[in-house]
Amino acid sequence: MQGKSIARLVLSVVLSAPLLAHASQYPLTVTDFDGRSVTVEHEPQRIILQDGRDIMAMALLDRDDPFKRLVAWNNLAKKQDVATWEMLKTQWPEATHIMDMGFSDKGNVDLESVLSKQPDLMIAQLRARPALEESGVLQKLTALKIPVVFIDYEVNPAKDTAPSIDLLGKVLNRESNAAAYTAYYRQQLHAIEQKTATINPKPSVFVEALAGNTDSCCFTHGHSGWGGLVEAVGAKNIGSDLLPGASGFVALEKLISVNPDVYIMTGSKRGNSQVLPLGLNVSPDEVNTQAQVLLQRTGVSQIPAIAAKRVYGVYHHFYNHPYNIVGMEYLAKDIYPQAFADLDPDATYHHIIKNFTKLPDTSFVYSWQQGK
Template sequence: MKKSKLLGVLFLVAIVFVSGCIGSSSHTQNTSAPSTTLSPTQTQTETTSSSCNCPKAKPYYPITITDFAGRNVTIEKEPERIVSLAPSITETLYFLGALDRVVGVTKFDDFPPGVQEGRTAVGGFSDPNIEVIASLKPDLILGTSMHLKYLDQLEKIAPVIIIDPKNMEEVYEAIGLLGKVLNKREKADGVIQFMKAEVSSVEFRVANKTRPRVLFISWWNPLYVPGNDTFQDSLIELAGGENVFHDAKGWAQVSLEEAVARNPEIIILSAHARATIDDICNSPLANTDAVKNGGIYFVSDDNAISRPGPRLVDALKELSYFIHPEAYGYHFQPVSCPVEG
């Protein structure tokens, strides 16, 4: 019995010895063959290329857009030096978080506060200084239809995009277009959604209410009013009113007699209209329901209501206060003509 156990142990030792020899022989043959050592970078590259045949991400630029003048404009690279030829455009760039790219503005830009600091004034709104603009070496110029007459000169400096909205819907389009040009689409979408929410809030408050006749005076002498295809006309409608000159086209010059004949119930004056309460009370407008019932209002921030940008929602809310104060649970105090005697 002991002998058989001893033979079994010796048999196992023999098997282990033979296996070790075979493994050693195999190892010797492998080390004698040529070998290649991959660096970490090579290994990563080989692994990636073998496991994924992924397409390269398409670069955002160049892009081609169609501006408000119907022009196709190609932007080759992300704009870093922008000249804005309108305060409304500058304000929109601010809300898009792109004000740091603006190197030139008009002398009338005043929002946000301090916007002139560190930037070059390139002239007025209607009379930009081409030489100053060129000296700034911009890679993008943003203007309005007012600047089409300078287009040939401006295009020699940099790509030019015309932004010229006429109503609230087109203001949304303008914001979206600038978001696309500046690779800030998500930011633009956020601004647009915020504005639409504010508009919806006002529309909800004034829904199903009577629409009083509204005369909006942009300029007093001669008398200018907003007609259809203007954002002020759009705001009056959204605020629950009826623009008495909705049938006019654009900003129209009208006579006092024509304004009286339309008998507005509410008169709203731009702060820049160059008119006082005495001007209104001592004019033929004194015979309108608006003056007789003390329905005269002055806007608090003329720039908010005259610049087609994100701040139009602030102007809209103020107009709705004037037109439908009952929708807000209080009576907004209008201006009345002084009582004689």
């Protein structure tokens, strides 16, 4: 026992020790998560974000002002997570003046308007690569010698998230900031993996992504996204077995017959008031009221996990987010309530915000539990 205590102490000291600054040397050639060799001629100062949620990665790296290098982005928060957008524009008012150019996963964008901003780097999510290629956006940027770096938090979230932040740290000359966060991320992930590896049999889990966003139940993810996060915590994701692709619908009758051990609904506060309104600056009562409405949908109440009171809610955007370790901790606590009784995902989120960003540490409700 004494040896283990010493080992934990040493690990704690290593992870909390200040990291030596290391300046990136340009021109810099890196390999991105599409396996492409990308050369960045100078430290980027005019950045495009294909996926606006990557502003949370910029908050880890350009901590004083994550918007200071942005010239264009896809402002997904404004469309899908209104409380987060309110927080961001209150903290950094200049965010409202940055071009919101779309850049959807289908590659739709007014490229000429974006190019008029003279970007010197685009950061893009790996899942969007096919669309950006088919639309000709990738070829156009390559021809203009504007580097495109693909990162990933969704296709293989547990494996790729920390290395993606490390890659961005190198590209943006913020290696020390990146390394501080990813050391903590890897520590938290290792603790989950170590404990779940010994748990058998593996519980089966169904995630209804954006519960209530459509009239029909039940939309879910396969091996990527929420499915990848479920698998990362050692559980069996039902969507991985039933879907041919990354996401899709599972018939309610089929879902009832496969009888998941745990049922999880994700949500965020957006224009559609039917969705579970999890996120910043919401009240537990507001979330609980809508959760009860969702549980009473026609047929949904027949899912055995509901009768067993094994239904939970989790903030939707953790499925494609640099802080997805918090989402994995919520999953671990929901799926294995006894094994992870002492785990506190709320505290993990607060720790990330306070220690690795200058985002305001505002109130939030990122989870919900049936019967509470």
